[in-house]
Amino acid sequence: MQGEKENISAFVSECYDKYHTAIYKFCLVRLGEMNEHADDCVQEVFLVFQNKLLEGIEILNPRAYLYKIADNIVKDTIKKSAKHRRRNVPLESAEHTESPPLIPDGFDYDKCAELIVSLLSDEEQTVYRMKYVDNLTITDIAQKFGISPAAAAKRISRLRKKITGLIKEQKLFGNEVTL
Numbered sequence: 001m002q003g004e005k006e007n008i009s010a011f012v013s014e015c016y017d018k019y020h021t022a023i024y025k026f027c028l029v030r031l032g033e034m035n036e037h038a039d040d041c042v043q044e045v046f047l048v049f050q051n052k053l054l055e056g057i058e059i060l061n062p063r064a065y066l067y068k069i070a071d072n073i074v075k076d077t078i079k080k081s082a083k084h085r086r087r088n089v090p091l092e093s094a095e096h097t098e099s100p101p102l103i104p105d106g107f108d109y110d111k112c113a114e115l116i117v118s119l120l121s122d123e124e125q126t127v128y129r130m131k132y133v134d135n136l137t138i139t140d141i142a143q144k145f146g147i148s149p150a151a152a153a154k155r156i157s158r159l160r161k162k163i164t165g166l167i168k169e170q171k172l173f174g175n176e177v178t179l
Contacts, residue, residue, distance in 0.1 A: 005054070008050065008053045008054055009050070009147075009148040009150075009151070010148075011053065011062075012046060012049060012050045012053065012148050012149065012150050013139075013142070013148050013149055013150075015046075015049065015062050015066065016046055016138075016139065016148075016149040016150070017139065017149075018063075019062070019063055019066055020042060020046070020138075020139075020149075023041075023042050023045055023066055023067070023070050024038055024039075024042045026067060026070050026074075027041040027042055027045075027070055027073075027074055030070075030071070030074040031074055031077065031078070034077065034078065034081055037077050040077075040157070041070060041073050041074060041077060042070075042153075043138070043153035043154075043156065043157055044073050044157075045066055045069045045070045045073055046066075046149060046150045046153060047150050047153060047154055047157075048069050048073070049062075049065065049066055049069060049150070050148065050150040050151075052065075116163055116166050116167065119166050120159075120162070120163075124159055124162065127141065127155050127156060127159050128159060128163075130144065131156055131159075138152050138153050138156065139152075141155075141156070
């Protein structure tokens with residue numbers, strides 16, 4: 001079983017190296033104005049691809065299968081965005097609602113980043129530094145950790161979610177935390 005996982009991981013890495021640029025461009029074009037989601041789309045494509053292989057699904061044409069996954073993920077992203085837009089309150093009814101707290105004057109973004117990074121584990125800090133400070137690609141990060149690009153993408157995805165949760169938990173844009 002372990003050898004099979006290694007073979008799948010190697011195959012996913014090979015496919016990532018071969019197709020990730022094309023899948024990224026596909027996502028960019030399909031997402032249009034929402035192109036900031038393209039990186040997440042590509043990560044999710046290769047995670048789904050790896051999971052399908054681990055489930056034992058036989059894939060005869062990996063390139064076509066990756067494009068199909070990308071198409072479905074782009075559609076889901078667009079649907080989620082449309083739902084979000086529908087939840088926004090029309091301007092005329094917003095007059096009677098309380099607005100969320102604004103970012104206070106003198107807010108120190110560097111201190112905020114330091115605080116958030118200090119709350120991460122050592123490994124998470126390393127991944128953060130590699131991705132957001134050193135600007136390494138997912139493939140480079142995967143090689144440094146000795147894991148597949150899909151696994152590296154999953155780590156980055158988890159890190160983003162954790163950072164988002166920490167920002168909300170610390171209420172960094174409200175008045176509860178003084179930076």
